[in-house]
Amino acid sequence: MKVTVCVKRVPSTTTRIKVAADGKSIDETGVEYVLNPYDEFAVEEGLRQVEKAGGEVTVVAFGPEAVTKELRNTLAMGAHAAIHVAADATPRDALATAKVLAAAIAATAPDLVLFGRQAIDGDQGQVGLMVATLLGYAALPDVVKLEVTGATAKASREVEGAIETSELPLPCVITTHKGLNEPRLPNMKGIMAAKKKTIAPATAAPAASTSSVTALELPPERAAGKIVGEGAAAVPALLKALRDEAHAL
Amino acid sequence: MSCIIAIAEQSDGKLKKVAGEVASEALRLGKSANLPVVGLAIGPGAAAAAAQLGAFGVANAIALEGATLAPYSGEAYAAALAAVVKARGAKLVLLGATSFARDLLGRLGALLDSSPAADCVAISANGAAFTARRPVYAGKALQSVAFAASPALASLRPNVFAATPSAGTTTSVETLAPAAPPAKCGRLVERVATGGGRIELTEAECIVAGGRGLKTPETFAKLLEPLAAALGAAVGASRAVVDAGWRPHGEQVGQTGKTVAPKLYFAVGISGAIQHLAGMRTSKTIVAINKDKEAPIFKVADYGIVGDVEEVLPALTEAVKKLKSGG
Numbered sequence: 001m002k003v004t005v006c007v008k009r010v011p012s013t014t015t016r017i018k019v020a021a022d023g024k025s026i027d028e029t030g031v032e033y034v035l036n037p038y039d040e041f042a043v044e045e046g047l048r049q050v051e052k053a054g055g056e057v058t059v060v061a062f063g064p065e066a067v068t069k070e071l072r073n074t075l076a077m078g079a080h081a082a083i084h085v086a087a088d089a090t091p092r093d094a095l096a097t098a099k100v101l102a103a104a105i106a107a108t109a110p111d112l113v114l115f116g117r118q119a120i121d122g123d124q125g126q127v128g129l130m131v132a133t134l135l136g137y138a139a140l141p142d143v144v145k146l147e148v149t150g151a152t153a154k155a156s157r158e159v160e161g162a163i164e165t166s167e168l169p170l171p172c173v174i175t176t177h178k179g180l181n182e183p184r185l186p187n188m189k190g191i192m193a194a195k196k197k198t199i200a201p202a203t204a205a206p207a208a209s210t211s212s213v214t215a216l217e218l219p220p221e222r223a224a225g226k227i228v229g230e231g232a233a234a235v236p237a238l239l240k241a242l243r244d245e246a247h248a249l
Numbered sequence: 250m251s252c253i254i255a256i257a258e259q260s261d262g263k264l265k266k267v268a269g270e271v272a273s274e275a276l277r278l279g280k281s282a283n284l285p286v287v288g289l290a291i292g293p294g295a296a297a298a299a300a301q302l303g304a305f306g307v308a309n310a311i312a313l314e315g316a317t318l319a320p321y322s323g324e325a326y327a328a329a330l331a332a333v334v335k336a337r338g339a340k341l342v343l344l345g346a347t348s349f350a351r352d353l354l355g356r357l358g359a360l361l362d363s364s365p366a367a368d369c370v371a372i373s374a375n376g377a378a379f380t381a382r383r384p385v386y387a388g389k390a391l392q393s394v395a396f397a398a399s400p401a402l403a404s405l406r407p408n409v410f411a412a413t414p415s416a417g418t419t420t421s422v423e424t425l426a427p428a429a430p431p432a433k434c435g436r437l438v439e440r441v442a443t444g445g446g447r448i449e450l451t452e453a454e455c456i457v458a459g460g461r462g463l464k465t466p467e468t469f470a471k472l473l474e475p476l477a478a479a480l481g482a483a484v485g486a487s488r489a490v491v492d493a494g495w496r497p498h499g500e501q502v503g504q505t506g507k508t509v510a511p512k513l514y515f516a517v518g519i520s521g522a523i524q525h526l527a528g529m530r531t532s533k534t535i536v537a538i539n540k541d542k543e544a545p546i547f548k549v550a551d552y553g554i555v556g557d558v559e560e561v562l563p564a565l566t567e568a569v570k571k572l573k574s575g576g
């Protein structure tokens with residue numbers, strides 16, 4: 001089975017966001033970048049699927065040169081090949097990104113394409129489904145359970161009040177959610193092996209954005225709250241405040 | 250004639266709560282952009298659900314029903330919706346940011362060649378040009394997005410937009426057959442209800458969330474669940490307790506869990522790590538219960554009690570029960 005996994009480089013979850021001088025993007029000074037946490041589930045799932053069925057995992061990232069660090073990391077986890085689609089400084093919206101990735105993915109002739117549920121910078125959760133639609137593949141987002149047998153993927157996702165299981169013909173796109181697996185950490189052997197693997201460069205297919213970010217702002221600070229008291233003795237004061245002041249009960 | 254389309258999520262002929270919010274926002278924008286609003290419901294029961302849009306003042310609606318729409322298939326649904334949006338020349342398409350939208354919004358974007366904005370908290374119209382505001386970086390910042398393509402596509406975060414009931418509108422519903430699905434389609438084969446009628450986290454008006462301060466899964470269940478039950482609240486959890494296997498993944502609140510914005514959020518024995526705050530900081534009122542008065546959660550809480558969960562929770566549960574029974 002040929003599995004292609006898309007990964008993005010994002011600010012770590014502990015980043016304090018500052019707005020850059022352009023008023024539209026983040027100030028990157030001091031920001032630590034990591035592999036998007038949901039994409040770790042995607043890489044891990046790809047590795048598990050080929051460990052079961054045989055085959056290869058190819059990881060694709062569209063981004064600046066620096067993303068080769070995250071790609072190297074996925075190779076150390078055990079991915080077989082990596083493709084770096086070089087991005088210029090032009091910001092791309094979700095659909096333009098999907099068009100670039102769709103072209104790169106099609107060239108890998110995959111049976112299964114894995115994405116993270118969402119990139120934790122833009123929090124869109126769209127690129128995977130867009131790529132599937134552009135390529136004419138079936139897709140399911142937010143998957144917490146995946147089984148591939150023959151030419152069919154059986155995948156489950158949690159919706160409001162239920163777990164829904166769907167069957168999809170291969171090749172298909174799956175976006176991965178927490179709960180699907182526990183991503184492995186690269187071991188020393190993997191890190192050494194990754195040094196010998198090459199990251200193939202690729203150029204982005206032309207794709208224009210159909211939306212643009214016009215501003216980025218910090219949300220209003222929450223007003224400082226108050227400690228109503230200590231221990232069980234504070235309960236009546238809390239309920240009174242919730243009822244009469246906050247009108248929350 | 251061009252229009253705004255409000256996709257009304259429904260299940261077996263019953264509108265979802267968010268459909269009212271979407272319809273009301275569509276009408277508000279329709280007024281300022283001078284565009285009529287068309288409701289759009291899809292799947293088994295769509296016609297019955299579409300008729301209920303009158304309760305929010307939507308006079309015209311389309312219902313898509315047909316054999317290709319049951320069982321559910323994201324591919325078939327997206328193709329059918331996109332065909333109607335195209336045929337009507339819609340300038341703006343809105344839907345609720347639920348798991349229904351998570352499966353459809355990106356597909357619609359690709360089919361209609363317009364990059365959508367997901368999970369918006371505000372939409373504004375300047376003539377028929379639309380701008381969306383949406384949280385990014387797990388709510389640590391807010392982004393404004395201008396749409397350059399038509400239709401603009403946006404999903405609206407539930408519980409943020411007001412549903413405005415409007416008496417006396419009768420909706421005229423046109424039932425259409427769905428456009429043909431693409432060659433490769435997934436289909437739903439099984440649906441298992443979770444939690445036996447329990448309140449869904451992202452829809453709940455009140456959430457009681459617990460963390461490692463509850464010590465064991467047994468004390469979590471013994472102390473926290475009764476409080477949630479007394480409040481009619483959903484149960485949430487920090488990642489620490491989900492990772493420890495005390496609680497299911499679906500209950501995790503935070504940057505890599507669910508984003509929630511209830512009217513009332515209790516953080517019990519939760520320290521208030523930045524990743525946890527990311528998922529709940531836009532809750533209307535936040536209450537923290539923690540034995541450490543320096544815990545960061547107190548910085549975002551409106552009200553706090555410094556104390557041990559073993560002592561505070563039983564007392565709080567009893568007091569809430571008394572209050573709810575009219576005491």
Ligand SMILES: Cc1cc2nc3c(=O)[nH]c(=O)nc-3n(C[C@H](O)[C@H](O)[C@H](O)COP(=O)(O)OP(=O)(O)OC[C@H]3O[C@@H](n4cnc5c(N)ncnc54)[C@H](O)[C@@H]3O)c2cc1C
Nearest residue numbers: 460461462487488489503504505506518519520525540558
């Ligand atoms: C990539 C990444 C993603 C993450 N995503 C999330 C996420 O989505 N959601 C999330 O929640 N976390 C997330 N985290 C984890 C986060 O950093 C914290 O580790 C986690 O939220 C801590 O959980 P906690 O507050 O339950 O535990 P702790 O930090 O251990 O806090 C326990 C609290 O309980 C209090 N306490 C102890 N005993 C008592 C008692 N008897 N009575 C009252 N109070 C008591 C303590 O004072 C303390 O404040 C993420 C981390 C990373 C690196």
Ligand SMILES: Nc1ncnc2c1ncn2[C@@H]1O[C@H](COP(=O)(O)O)[C@@H](O)[C@H]1O
Nearest residue numbers: 006007062115116118119124125126127
């Ligand atoms: N620039 C990119 N390069 C590779 N993969 C990406 C890129 N952007 C998004 N993705 C993938 O698409 C998923 C969803 O991203 P998004 O729709 O931006 O939330 C991510 O988890 C990644 O798997």
